[in-house]
Amino acid sequence: MHGEYKVPGGKLVVIDLEIVSDHLKDVQLSGDFFLEPDEALERITGALEGMPADASVTSYAAAVEGSLAGASMIGFDPRAVGFAVTRALGRSTSWHDHAFALVDSGPLHPAEQMALDEVIATQVARGERPPALRFWEWASNAVIIGSFQSLSNEVDLDAAARHDVTVVRRMSGGGAMFVEPGNTITYSLYVPASLVEGMSFAESYAFLDAWVLRALKGLGIDASYVPINDIATPHGKIGGAAQKRLAGGAVLHHVTMSYDMDATKMLDILRIGREKLSDKGTASAAKRVDPLKSQTGMPRDEVVRAMVGHFADSYGLTRVGVDEATRAEMEALARSKYGTEEWTARVP
Known part of the structure; x- marks a missing residue:
């Protein structure tokens, strides 16, 4: 053996x-x-x-x-x-024991993004879908808070409305994310629990993010993993990860990295943004936070293509769309859970 x-x-x-x-x-x-x-x-x-x-x-x-x-x-x-x-x-299994799919969902609104993450992760847990990678594309502005964060402590709802930003709550823990179409790069990994068998949460974060660190280094970014869930460069933090382990035997692991973010707008909407940014290497006075744009000089789509290419070269990828049944399940879950006040304000 x-x-x-x-x-x-x-x-x-x-x-x-x-x-x-x-x-x-x-x-x-x-x-x-x-x-x-x-x-x-x-x-x-x-x-x-x-x-x-x-x-x-x-x-x-x-x-x-x-x-x-x-x-x-x-x-x-x-x-x-x-x-x-x-x-x-x-x-336990290794990356090469699995055939990965690249899920192309197209642009989605905030509640749909949250719902699709849960639907795909559940399908992987039930063995209905192979392990998958998905890069998020946005149809509208969003603030996404962690599963356990207080809505009122994290978000100025009046400012969010003023900036046409929809606030949603995801199923994983961690901190708040501010998103406008084109300003971040977010991906989700949906993998069987066997891939991280025996690993602590901290170990699994480093393990599941190792491929993207290699991809970033290939783009000339000196990226490194900072426990428990950050990706950083010598110039400061560029991204953070969150994770949810499903009882059915799958792991949802997603990462958001800043491409070209309007920090002034973000700090207007997120109540404690200034304090959080203070130890992340980001100047609160900056008008834009653009580590991926400034450090690569590449358009966002090219950075994403390079990441996809690195994963495909490392482990293989088969591109798939979102089938009708999955899309219907996503839309129903967005209406019944992620688009509801009851879920979004479950921690007021």
């Missing part, structure tokens, strides 16, 4: 093993990592030998940790070994 795990920003960890009487046997660890001293390799494999095949990633990592005795792991860590073990056992 063979499993591989690539540490985000680090090295490849490979595990080969057999299962005898529901326990690990003949464990071999390899990869392009660094490990000192050499004999630590045998100590690590020895610690895994004989462990139950149904143990957790944390248990495998603890066994590795206990075997180190001062050894140095460079480019990987005990949990990376645990992830590789669970992949070898077939209990």
Whole structure:
């Protein structure tokens, strides 16, 4: 049995093993990592030998940790070994185990965007749709607040109305987003829970965002992951992620990055925007926040195409539209949930 795990920003960890009487046997660890001293390799494999095949990633990592005795792991860590073990056992999956679809939904209004995220994630959880990637296009202005944020604390509703901005609440946690068509780049990943099996939320954020960091670096942006859910450059924050794990066995992971944002308008609408921006590397006095535009010099559509191209080159993508049944479900959910005052103001 063979499993591989690539540490985000680090090295490849490979595990080969057999299962005898529901326990690990003949464990071999390899990869392009660094490990000192050499004999630590045998100590690590020895610690895994004989462990139950149904143990957790944390248990495998603890066994590795206990075997180190001062050894140095460079480019990987005990949990990376645990992830590789669970992949070898077939209990978790890798990117290459899945065939991804690129969902082209066209421009949508705010409540429709929220509803489509839930519908597609639910379809993936039920096995009705393969894992998918979707880049959002907007038909109108929006402020999207996190699932647990207070509407009145976050948004000046009079200012939102004055700027023709619709306020909606998404199903994931995290902070507020201000959107006008063309000013942000937002994508959603809909993946089976097996892809992040055994990972903490923090680990899964880094893992699911690793591909976009590579894509941004390919565009000349020195992007990095900042725990727990930010994407930043030396010039400051450029984006943030949010995530929802569905009980049915799927993960919705979405990221919004600023392309060319009107910060003055945003700060007029979002009540606590100035304080939030103060530690994100963004000057509250700036008229525009344009890290992707200014750092690439590329039109927004070209940046999106480059991101899509990188994902396709890495993992493969098949472009699909939104079928009639999915669109009908989206529209019904937008009317019954995401477009209602009851949901939007559920935390007043």
